[in-house]
Amino acid sequence: MNLRKLAWGNLLRRKSRAVFTGLGIFLGIATFVAIASLTSQMEGAVRDQLDRFGANIVVSPRTEQLSIGFGDIALGGTEVAHSRLTMADRDRIASIPHKDRIRMVVPFHLAAADASGKNLVWMGLPPGDMAEARPWWDTVGSPVRKRGEVVLGAEAAALLDKGPGGTIDAGKRSFRVAGVLRPTGEKEDGMIIADLADVQELSGKPGVVTYFEVAALCKDCPVEDIVAQIGQALPGARVSAIRQVVESRKAAVDQLRRMGYGVSAIVLLIGGLMVLVTVMGGVQERTAEIGVLRAVGFRGRAIYSLLFWETGWVSFLASLLGAGTGIAAAFLASPMFGIENPGIAAVPALLGVAAGLLLGLLGAVPPARRAAALSPTEAIRSL
């Protein structure tokens, strides 16, 4: 016979109260583990999905502002590129140490050229990359599938008065209009989108790339590392992360995490209050019993220990059960939250068990203090 056995015996005797005490912890921890588990896995899923949605790094030639003047007379300035980007640079980007983090490298070539008598900007990129590079493009007709085809931005189509099936003359060549983009609100509304090789040929710069767009998967790597590695691979290039994209992705994931922690904290608080109320009720109910224990010589610390053991048993078992239920719930709910490969989030589960135990013991402090301070006489009087 010791305090642990005494505590366990009392729990078995008052099963319904023990179950009710544990219920708050169980629900709290199950919710916490399920949310924390889902959130941690959703972070990855959300990042993956966001990363798939366009590029987050731009690689362009390094330029320098060159002032032009005569004596003290300034005649303005011009940007001079130190070097040109070529298609060979695509392979260099794709071979950096973090190459497994790079989902796509899309070369773009921009050129101003004649289009049926109008001077417009042509945007060239590989037809096979268009769907991934610009997933938000909505084309009336069909996208560019091969050389000799173009897609017109909404404004360009209006300007040229062309639609799907029409033709555009540029220099000595003729291009078939495969489709027209619905308005995007971006610069491409006024552009002609064509195969990269066609635009390079029109501008007389075969193999030259104006810039690369890079989509990096940054679930658990800083985009700055990738930027630095591309910079090392292409010393003549300017590599910059599109901060707005990176930050907005980070903000979205952070918001998701905060919401998860907020809900968990509320549920855990309710669980803690349930423990407090039920254990307090238990002390009230056991005034006489506690009085007898005090009468036979239990010190205040022994009464504390007794209640802590009782609550500790309940909290530990309820937390274990809650963590298991939370993991199972998260696993089952994963598909609904877009998690393709659900796994067991061990850290939230371990944290949950520890938090449940701590919460239970904290919830037992006020009742234990009350029990330890209970006057034996008051208790004996109730005998």
Next chain:
Amino acid sequence: MGDEMTEIIRLKDVSMVYGGNGTRATALREISLDIRPGEYVVVTGESGAGKSTLLTILGGLQVPSGGKVRIHGVDLAGLTADGLADFRRETIGFVFQSYHLLPYLTARENVMVPMAPGRTAAASKTSIADRLLASVGLSGKEDRLPSQLSGGECQRVAIARSLVHDPPILLADEPTGNLDSLTGEQVLDLFSEWHDRGKTVLMVTHNRTILNRATRSVHLRDGRVEEDHIIKTVPGRQLAV
């Protein structure tokens, strides 16, 4: 000082007042009482006479409003709550009218309860409990729950529990109050037996037939000692009244 050494219990002008403004109730009025080791004192009195209050003060369960209480050489006024708990554990054995056994524990475990916070080895605790249960005639019933025991047997378990730490003083509050007369007599036999073994017994009761077992009777009325009689002298001890 030499005189103090001979008393195991000494009350000097002890008063107990409950309540505050407007609701004051005086339970004990300047009681002085000396009890020597080996006495068997029966405290009688009407309801409200102060019997139970006297018992709780003697047991260190509450501190009097006034006066001095010295038991087994310890001045209770100087003890903290934990000090009083230690005092109760080492010096006092309590037996209550309603036994107050823990219903989810066996007879053996109930006897072991006062030892639960201690570091005594489990085997030793079991041995002590079984020996005490045997001494109150409950051999073979160690593993029974209180619900499987009669009222008299439950009270025997409670007596065994009170003796776990071998206290020099046994305090009993109406220990036969819930028992039929035959079972009550058997329980009283146990108190007599432990008194014969040298324990000082102080029993609060309405049952005046117990007086023939006691060495002294104290009758309370309205918080005062109305009568204090030596019934028989304790062998080898000179009692002073």
